[in-house]
Amino acid sequence: MSKLVSTLYNTDADREVILFAEQRKYMYGRMMGIISKLWHEKDPVGAFTVGPCYAQVEAYGNYFDLVDKLAHLSSAIQDVLTERARQDAKWGQQDHEPMAWMGILGEEFGELCEAVNETYFNNGPEARAKGGYENMRTEAVQVAAVAISFIEALDRRYGE
Ligand SMILES: [Mg+2]
Secondary structure, three states: OOHHHHHHOOOHHHHHHHHHHHOOHHHHHHHHHHHHHHHHHHOOOOOOOOOHHHHHHHHHOOHHHHHHHHHOOOHHHHHHHHHHHHHHHHHOOOOOOHHHHHHHHHHHHHHHHHHHHHHHOOOOHHHHOOOOHHHHHHHHHHHHHHHHHHHHHHHHHHOO
16 A cells, blocks of 8 residues: 555545455546446536635536536647646746746747748748748747746746
8 A cells, every 4th residue: 555545545434445446446537437436426516626626616616527528628728737837847837037037038029920930931941841830839838838837937926
């Protein structure tokens, strides 16, 4: 049993459930699906949500509706969120002052401008390699992700 699990769940009933689950590791996905559906029948709003997840469900509604909404996010938004996660993994939480953010966002916007310019103008094959759909899209995603990171930093610095 993991140390975290044994710390959080240490009653006899907890140990009984953990033993049951540990003996059925091969069917975790099925168990989660069935338990989630059963819980949903009992409590449509709070289905299978605990901790930070519950606040999202309270704010935005039914768990399954939320999952459906997430599944239908456009590929553009999904790519921006993936880029945000990549940035955090690479740099950690960024808490710069707004002026520093202007430099970071400006650099990314400049890279987007370059990708657009090298698509629009013909500056030779080496420059052209920096343009095109893929490069424009990649840089646009990075601009959007940095803008979101800036918003998050603003909220931490000035928000309630
Ligand atoms: Mg860039």
